[in-house]
Amino acid sequence: MKMKNRLHIFILICVLFSINVFSQTTGKISGTVLDAGTGAPLIGANVMLQGTYLGAATALDGSFYIINIPPGKFTVRVSMMGYETQHLENMKVSVNRTSTIMVKLNQAVLETGEVVIVQADKVSIRKDQTSSIRNVSSDQINLMPVEDAGAVIALQAGVVGGHFRGGRIGEVSYMIDGMGVDNALDRGRAIDLDKDAIQDMEVITGTFDAEYGNAMSGVVNLVTKDGGDQIHGKVEGYFANYYTPHTETFIGLKASEIDRNQDYRFELEGPILKRRLSFYANYRYENNNNHLNGIRRYNVGDYNNFSTSPFVSEATGDSAIVPIGGNDSHKFFGKLSWRLQSLKVNLAYNWNRSVWQGYNHAFKYNPDGKLKSYGRNQMLSLQINHMFSRQAFYEFKVWYKKDRNGNYLFEDPTDERYIHDLYLANQGYCGFYTGGQEKAYGLTLTEDLNAKFDITWQADKHHSFKAGFKATQHQFDRLNSYIRNRWHGTVLEYDLYEPQLAPDSTLSADYYKKEPVEVAAYFQDKMEFDEMVVKFGFRMDYFDPKTVYPSQRRNPDNKLLFEDDPDRMSSYQPAEAKYQLSPRLGLSYQLGNAALLHFSYGHFFQTPAFYAMYENADFLVGTTDYTTEMGNGQIEPERTVQYEIGLWQELMPGMGLDVSLFYKDIYDLLTLNIYTTYNQISYGLYGNKDYGNARGLEVKYDAAFGPFAAGFNYTLQYTRGVADNPATTFSRAGESKDPISTLIPLNWDQRHTLNMQVGYNAKNYGLTLIANYGSGMPYTFTPIGENPLSQVNLYPNNSQKPGTFSVDLRTQYEIQLKWGIKTRLTLVVYNLLDRMNEYGVNPQTGRANQAIILDSQLASHRSDFNDYNDRIQNPGSFSAPRMVKLGVGFYF
Numbered sequence: 001m002k003m004k005n006r007l008h009i010f011i012l013i014c015v016l017f018s019i020n021v022f023s024q025t026t027g028k029i030s031g032t033v034l035d036a037g038t039g040a041p042l043i044g045a046n047v048m049l050q051g052t053y054l055g056a057a058t059a060l061d062g063s064f065y066i067i068n069i070p071p072g073k074f075t076v077r078v079s080m081m082g083y084e085t086q087h088l089e090n091m092k093v094s095v096n097r098t099s100t101i102m103v104k105l106n107q108a109v110l111e112t113g114e115v116v117i118v119q120a121d122k123v124s125i126r127k128d129q130t131s132s133i134r135n136v137s138s139d140q141i142n143l144m145p146v147e148d149a150g151a152v153i154a155l156q157a158g159v160v161g162g163h164f165r166g167g168r169i170g171e172v173s174y175m176i177d178g179m180g181v182d183n184a185l186d187r188g189r190a191i192d193l194d195k196d197a198i199q200d201m202e203v204i205t206g207t208f209d210a211e212y213g214n215a216m217s218g219v220v221n222l223v224t225k226d227g228g229d230q231i232h233g234k235v236e237g238y239f240a241n242y243y244t245p246h247t248e249t250f251i252g253l254k255a256s257e258i259d260r261n262q263d264y265r266f267e268l269e270g271p272i273l274k275r276r277l278s279f280y281a282n283y284r285y286e287n288n289n290n291h292l293n294g295i296r297r298y299n300v301g302d303y304n305n306f307s308t309s310p311f312v313s314e315a316t317g318d319s320a321i322v323p324i325g326g327n328d329s330h331k332f333f334g335k336l337s338w339r340l341q342s343l344k345v346n347l348a349y350n351w352n353r354s355v356w357q358g359y360n361h362a363f364k365y366n367p368d369g370k371l372k373s374y375g376r377n378q379m380l381s382l383q384i385n386h387m388f389s390r391q392a393f394y395e396f397k398v399w400y401k402k403d404r405n406g407n408y409l410f411e412d413p414t415d416e417r418y419i420h421d422l423y424l425a426n427q428g429y430c431g432f433y434t435g436g437q438e439k440a441y442g443l444t445l446t447e448d449l450n451a452k453f454d455i456t457w458q459a460d461k462h463h464s465f466k467a468g469f470k471a472t473q474h475q476f477d478r479l480n481s482y483i484r485n486r487w488h489g490t491v492l493e494y495d496l497y498e499p500q501l502a503p504d505s506t507l508s509a510d511y512y513k514k515e516p517v518e519v520a521a522y523f524q525d526k527m528e529f530d531e532m533v534v535k536f537g538f539r540m541d542y543f544d545p546k547t548v549y550p551s552q553r554r555n556p557d558n559k560l561l562f563e564d565d566p567d568r569m570s571s572y573q574p575a576e577a578k579y580q581l582s583p584r585l586g587l588s589y590q591l592g593n594a595a596l597l598h599f600s601y602g603h604f605f606q607t608p609a610f611y612a613m614y615e616n617a618d619f620l621v622g623t624t625d626y627t628t629e630m631g632n633g634q635i636e637p638e639r640t641v642q643y644e645i646g647l648w649q650e651l652m653p654g655m656g657l658d659v660s661l662f663y664k665d666i667y668d669l670l671t672l673n674i675y676t677t678y679n680q681i682s683y684g685l686y687g688n689k690d691y692g693n694a695r696g697l698e699v700k701y702d703a704a705f706g707p708f709a710a711g712f713n714y715t716l717q718y719t720r721g722v723a724d725n726p727a728t729t730f731s732r733a734g735e736s737k738d739p740i741s742t743l744i745p746l747n748w749d750q751r752h753t754l755n756m757q758v759g760y761n762a763k764n765y766g767l768t769l770i771a772n773y774g775s776g777m778p779y780t781f782t783p784i785g786e787n788p789l790s791q792v793n794l795y796p797n798n799s800q801k802p803g804t805f806s807v808d809l810r811t812q813y814e815i816q817l818k819w820g821i822k823t824r825l826t827l828v829v830y831n832l833l834d835r836m837n838e839y840g841v842n843p844q845t846g847r848a849n850q851a852i853i854l855d856s857q858l859a860s861h862r863s864d865f866n867d868y869n870d871r872i873q874n875p876g877s878f879s880a881p882r883m884v885k886l887g888v889g890f891y892f
Helices: 003-016 122-126 138-143 149-154 728-734 855-860
Strands: 027-035 046-049 055-057 063-069 072-079 085-093 098-105 115-119 133-137 172-176 198-204 218-224 232-242 261-273 277-288 293-295 321-323 327-339 343-356 372-389 392-408 440-458 463-485 499-501 510-514 517-528 532-544 548-550 572-574 578-590 595-606 638-652 655-676 682-705 708-721 752-761 765-774 804-816 822-830 883-891
Touching: 027 046, 027 072, 027 085, 046 063, 055 063, 063 372, 063 440, 072 098, 085 098, 098 517, 133 138, 138 198, 149 198, 149 218, 232 822, 261 883, 655 728, 682 728
Parallel strands: 027 098, 085 115, 172 218
Antiparallel strands: 027 063, 046 055, 046 072, 072 085, 133 198, 198 218, 232 261, 232 883, 261 277, 277 327, 293 321, 327 343, 343 372, 372 392, 392 440, 440 463, 463 499, 463 510, 463 517, 517 532, 532 578, 548 572, 578 595, 595 638, 638 655, 655 682, 682 708, 708 752, 752 765, 765 804, 804 822, 822 883
C-alpha cells in the first residue's frame, strides 16, 4: 500500500472521530484523608480537582486516587459533612507521575462556609521519581532567556552539547504529546514546536519506563497547550542586534542595524462551544541574519588564477556586507479540543518551514556561492483519551508525519545559474574561493504513519498497570548527489557546461526508496506503597528494514566476474527482521518526611539510523582504497545498560537538594567495518562494533520563596569510548593508523558543567539571570612536523580546549491598559558579558584563530587581496557576541 493511500485512510479516521478532540499524556493524584484530631481515616470524603470533572471519594481506609489528569497546577478541594473544607493549592501534576498527598481535616461544629487553604509540599510531588526526570512548566519557560525548547533542554543536568549522559547525539527520543517526532533515517528531530505552545516539558536523562523505547540516552516529551473557555491571545514583536567591541573578528556588524534579527509571535485560544469545544493556535516567524558576515568581493562568475605570474585576477563584486549563516523560519501549531466527562480527543496540526545556511570561512569573499538548506515539515495527529471507568482509561493516537529536507544552491538541478566548476578555484593559494559555487545536491523525503495504543488500569491503590503497543510504517525517498557537467569525461568538458545531477551509477550519488516497519509492545506495573514506589516493566521492539544485502561481501556489486566459481558472486538476500526484549526496574524510597532515595536499572535498545542500512544502495565499490562506504541491512540494534542511584533532600520548605550517581555501558554502536574485495580494494561496511561508557555525578539545588527563585545544577562526567562516530576507525585505517585499542575521551567529554539560574519575578515585572560554565572539551592536538611528537601515533582527543562561560538575562515590565488588554516590554540579552568562547581551535595551538605559521606556508601564499593571517581569522570559531533583543507585546 502506497503512503498516499495510507494517508487517505488516516484522514478518513480523523473525519470519523471529528466529534471529539483533546490529548494527552497524563498524571495521577493519590492520597489519604484523615481526621486531624484522632488520625482515623475518613470514609466517603469528597476529593475534587477544581475546574474539572475529575474527582473521587475516599475508601474504607481513607485512601483515594484520581487518574488521567492532564499536566498542570490544580487546586484540590477536600470536603466532608461535619468537617472544614480544605483547598490544597498549587498541586502540580506532571506526565506519567503520581503526586501523593495526605489531608487532615478538622471537625467543624457549625457549617460556616470557611475554607482552609494550604500549599502542596514537594515530597508529595517527587515521591514516585525513580530516575532523573525534570519537568519544566510553561510558566518557568516564559521567564527564561531562551529562544526554543532546545535551549531549555541544554540547561538540564547531564546534558552536554545535545549529548545526554555521554551518549551520541542520535540516542535521544523526542516526542510531542507522547508521539515520536524523530526522523528515523538520520535520528534527528523532524518536527519543531515553538516554546510558547508548550504546557509542560518532561526531560528524562537517565533510565526510563518501559513505555518509552527507541532511545538509549534520554527522552524529551513536549506536552502542548489546549484552548480554554475564554478568548485569550497575544501579538509580540522583537528586534535584535549585536553590540560588541570585537568588530575585527565579527566584521560588518552595525550598532544602528537594530532589526538585524526579527521575531514575530501570535497566539490565540478560546471556546467554540463553551466547556466542550475549544481551539488553540500558535504561529512564529523569525528572520535572523545572525552575527556572521561575508564580503562580496567576487561574484560567482569571476575567473581568477593565482597559480600564474602575473595573476589572472577578476573581482566584479560590489564589496557589500552579506550575512552568512542566517535562518528564516515559520512555525505553526493548531489544535481543536473536545471535552466530555469521560471522552477527550485532540486533532492537531504542526507545520514548519525553514531556510538556513552554515558558515564556511572559505566563502568569505564569495558569499553567493554558498548553498543553503531547506526544510518543510508537517504532522497531523488524532488523539483519543477515553476513561471508561474510575479505575481505567485508554489512549489511542494516530499521526502522520512528513519531513522534506534539501540542501542545494538552486532547487532545479538543471538551473542555468549553475556555472562551470573551473570558477571554484584558488582556495589552496589564498585560502578562499574567488568565484564558483558549492555543487552538492541532496533531497530527502521521509513519511511516517504511526499508531499507538496505551491502556492504564489502577487495579487498587497499590498497583497501576500500563500496557501498550506502537506500529510505524516508514517511507524514505533519498537523493544524495551533486551537480555535474553533462560533458564530464569527454573532450568537451572544459569548453562546454550543462548542469545535471550525477547519475546513481557513480559513487558520489545515492538514490533509494525504502519502506521499513517498526513495532513495539510493553507492559509495566507501578507499585505505590506508603514509603516506597517500585516500577517494573519490560518492552519488546521489532523492526524489519525491508531491504536486501549481497551474500558475498568481497564482491558486493558483481563487478568482478567468476564464471567458474559462483560462490564468489553475490546473490541478494532479504535482510532479516530484528527484535529485542528489554527489562526496566525503578525504586523510590521515602526516608523520613523530607528525603527520597531512588534507584533504577534498565536495558535500552535502539534501531540504528536507517541511513546506515541503505547508504550506497547499489553496493558499488570504487577503485581506490577507503573511499567507499556501504549500508548494511543486517545491522543489529544498538544497546545500553544503565544504572542510577540518587537522593533528594528537602533542606527546608521551598528548598531542595538532589544528588545522583550514574553509570552506563554502551554496546554495539555503529561503526564502519573494513572489508576487502577480491581485487584488494578496501571499503567500509556499516556494522555493530564500537563501545563506550559514561559515569558521573549530578548535583541539583533549587529554592523558591515567593517571587524569588534560584537554582543550579552541576555535572561531573567521564565519557569514554573507542570512536567519536561510526567513521572514526575507517578513517584512521585510510590514514594508515591503527584502530584505537583503548578507551579514550570522546569529543564531547566535558568534565565539569555548571548551570545557574536566579530570578525575581513579581506580578508586573521581573528579572531572570542564567549563567553556564563548561570545562574545555577534547580536541586532537597535532604537532607540527618539526616537533618530535609528530612522529608518534597520538590518539585522538588527546588535549583540551579552553573552558566556556556565558551569562544571559531577561527582564520584563507589564502595563495594564483598557478593555482587559495589557502590554509587556521585554529586554533579553544573550552573552551579557560578551565573552568570546572558543568552540573551534587550531589543532597545533589549541586556541581559536591562533596558528603556528611556518615560512614555507607564507611563501606558498599567493594572493592580490589578502595575507596569510586572513586564513586563520575565522569568526565561526567563536560563540556569538553580545546580542540585545527588545520586544513589545499586547495580551488579552
